[in-house]
Amino acid sequence: QVQLLESGGGLVQAGGSLRLSCVASGGSFRNYVMGWFRQAPGKEREFVARITRNGITTYYADSVKGRFTISRDNAKNTVSLQMNNLRPEDTAIYYCARTTPWGSDAASRPADYASWGQGTQVTVSS
Numbered sequence: 001q002v003q004l005l006e007s008g009g010g011l012v013q014a015g016g017s018l019r020l021s022c023v024a025s026g027g028s029f030r031n032y033v034m035g036w037f038r039q040a041p042g043k044e045r046e047f048v049a050r051i052t053r054n055g056i057t058t059y060y061a062d063s064v065k066g067r068f069t070i071s072r073d074n075a076k077n078t079v080s081l082q083m084n085n086l087r088p089e090d091t092a093i094y095y096c097a098r099t100t101p102w103g104s105d106a107a108s109r110p111a112d113y114a115s116w117g118q119g120t121q122v123t124v125s126s
Helices: none
Strands: 003-007 010-013 018-025 034-039 046-051 058-060 068-073 078-083 092-098 120-125
Touching: 003 092, 018 034, 018 092, 018 120, 034 068, 034 078, 046 068, 046 078, 058 068
Parallel strands: 010 120
Antiparallel strands: 003 018, 018 078, 034 046, 034 092, 046 058, 068 078, 092 120
């Protein structure tokens, strides 16, 4: 059974940093593209970042490019999101997600991802 467990959220002042982690169980971790999404109150879930199976290629939403960094450790079944220079508009619940084993390296829509974590709250105060 697939399980994705996020951690690392919290309350931080604008300009601060947080590091989110997601530990996966069930299936061979290296077979999946991994992504981070976020959802703010009253808004749709939006793509934040993704990383390919081998960890070489990453892709970011324009809103976080240059501030956030996604990485993965296939030996530890973990994907992380380092968030720097946080802004109040980054406030949201952040979700870790993975594709199917045949999922595209270009997966950027929620529908492209088959499994989701429960989410972790990130709040950035101004």
